[in-house]
Amino acid sequence: MYRNSRGRPGTVLAAVAVAQFVFALDQSVVNVALPAVRTALGFAPLDLSWVVHVYALTFGGALLLGGRACDLYGRRRLLTLGLAAFAACSLAGGLAQAPWQLVAARAGQGLGAAAAAPAALSLLTATFGEGRARVRALGVWSAVNAAGGALGVLAGGLLTQYAGWRWVMLVNLPIVALALALTAAGVPADVRPARRERLDVPGAVLATGGCGLLVYGVVAAEWPAVLLALVVLAGFVLVEARSAAPLLRLGLLRSRWVAGANVLVFLAAAGQFAAFYFVSLYMQQVLGMGAAATGSAFLPFSVGVVAGTLVATRVVSARGPRAALVPGALLAAAGLAWFACLSPDGGFLTDVLGPSAVTSVGLGLVLAPVAAAATTGVRAEEAGAASGLLNSSRQxxxxxxxxxxxxxxxxxxxxxxxxxxxxxxxALGLAGGACLFLLAAAVAVLVLPRRPAAGPTPVVTEKHLEGTRS
Incomplete structure (x- = not known):
């Protein structure tokens, strides 16, 4: 437990959950609104996709930097600053009058989320020691993360149809206000260490630039950019190996838990994003469903994710993360394979509802354990870096x-x-997603240990609280 008299574990969990919900919501809430955005602001067809992709580019590219910064400068500070920046850019996007203004606002949202998301997850690992309490807290975090992505499609459809596309941006403001209020009420004050390490600037530049180039190159199909990204990331590894205070300590990756969980979440996220993308398009472009109806059709998916997460929490507490990850990944693969049988003459009840239930429960079984696995055995002073790495792998x-x-x-x-x-x-895209989940199941079997090593649960003790409270 985070031993700070100002910290309230229940309020910390609530603040982190609300923050993660809004970040996940924003990854999908604009998808259904894109046709309305194009008409209102005059986007060129080839430029419209950047309303979605630029958020992922800046969010994914800056996560390692955000994770290390919260270790050095304070979790509460980074969470607060990141949420405030996210809210300001949401307001700017909701008031945008030109395409470039909306794209810039989305980029700013991604940077704010990259600062706050690692701080939020590392707060959980610092507040709840390894064991049942952490598993339950990570289960809540995982459930709201997945539910935010699924409910984003619902919210986007309803807001676009009944309130206007600008509200897919403005809806973030009251949610962020709640997260900030909870942070002020219950998140412990940051501790100023007696000796503060410097931020690894060369590593930060290489990591952020390499991740950003990789996302850009793949999204835009610019393969020279992908090759350049790999060169830059290789340079990042060399710099980190020689740095006295690295952005990411490479020894962290020697842990089978950390390395395996990050590979697994990379594969699972690819399958999850594919499910949202292709099923949403299938309902609108093939079945002819409207924006609100398409969003509402994702409600069973959200319910299934929450149900899977509740089951995973019990399984992980009793038998360890791998016991839930393997069947969860296999179940998600089966659901996407069922989705791949969809028909152009089908309907929601025959082609969407059943595979949605199977896929979502499998996804819920994966998300909570993978977060627990990725932070197993991680030292308190590296919680932010491990959290940033996990979020970066997912993005x-x-x-x-x-x-x-x-x-x-x-x-x-x-x-x-x-x-x-x-x-x-x-159908082909969904079949590819099923294959990715099969690979994720193989990683869980071959890389992850059967159970965490026995030993004392690491906690944040008074030794970690030396210095002056800010």
Missing amino acids: LGGCVGLAALATVAARRTGGASDPAALNSGY
Whole structure:
């Protein structure tokens, strides 16, 4: 437990959950609103996708920097600053009058989320020691993370149809206000260490630039940018190996828990993003459902994720993360394989509801354990770096996987726009997502230990609270 008299574990969990919810919500809430955004602001067809992609680019690219910064400068401070920046950019996006203004606002949202998200997750690992309490807290974090993504589609459809597209941005303001109020009420004050390490500036530049280039290159299909990103990331590894105060201590990756969990979440995120993307398009472009109806159709998905997370929390407490990760990944793979059988003459009840239930429960079984696995055995002073790494793997996996599967689906359709051709492309993309979850299950079996090593639960003790409270 985080031993600080000002810290309230229940309020910390609530603040972190609300913050994570709004970050996940914003990854999907604009998708259904894109046609209305294009009409209102005059986006060129090829530029419209950057309303979605630029958020993922800045969010994923800056996560390692955000994670290390919260270790050095304070979790509460980074959480507060990140949330405030996110809210300011949401307001700017809601008031945008030109395409560039909305894209810039989305980029700013991503940077704010990159500062706050690692701080939020590291607060959980610092507040709740390893064991049942942490598993339950991470279960809540995982449930709201997945539910935010699924409910974002619902909220986007309802807001666009009944309030206007600008509210997909403005809806963030009251949610962020609640997160900030909870942070002020219950999150413990940051502790100023007796000796503060310097931020690894070369590592920060290389990590942020490399991740950003990778997302850009894959999304825009600019393969020279992908190659350059790999060169930059290789340079990052070399710099970190020689740095006295690295942005990411490479020894952290020697842990089978940390390395395995990050590979697994990369694959699972790619499959999850594909499910949202292709199923949403199938309902609108093939079944002819409207924005509000499409959003409402994702409600069973949200319920399934929460149900899977509740089951995972009990399984992980009793038998360890791998006991939930393997069946969860296999169940999600089965659900996406079922989705891949969708028909151009189908309907919601026959082609969407059943596979949604199976996929969502499997996803819930994966999300809570993978967060617990990625922070198992991590020292308190590296909690932010581990959290940033996990979030970065998830963002990069989602972006890279979705871009690759969308390209495969587009090649299958061959540019045709009739329902049968589109259905064929979406089915292929969903089958690819199923394969990614099968790979995730293999990683869980081959890399992750069966159970965490026995030993004392690390906590934040008075030794970690030396210095002056800020």
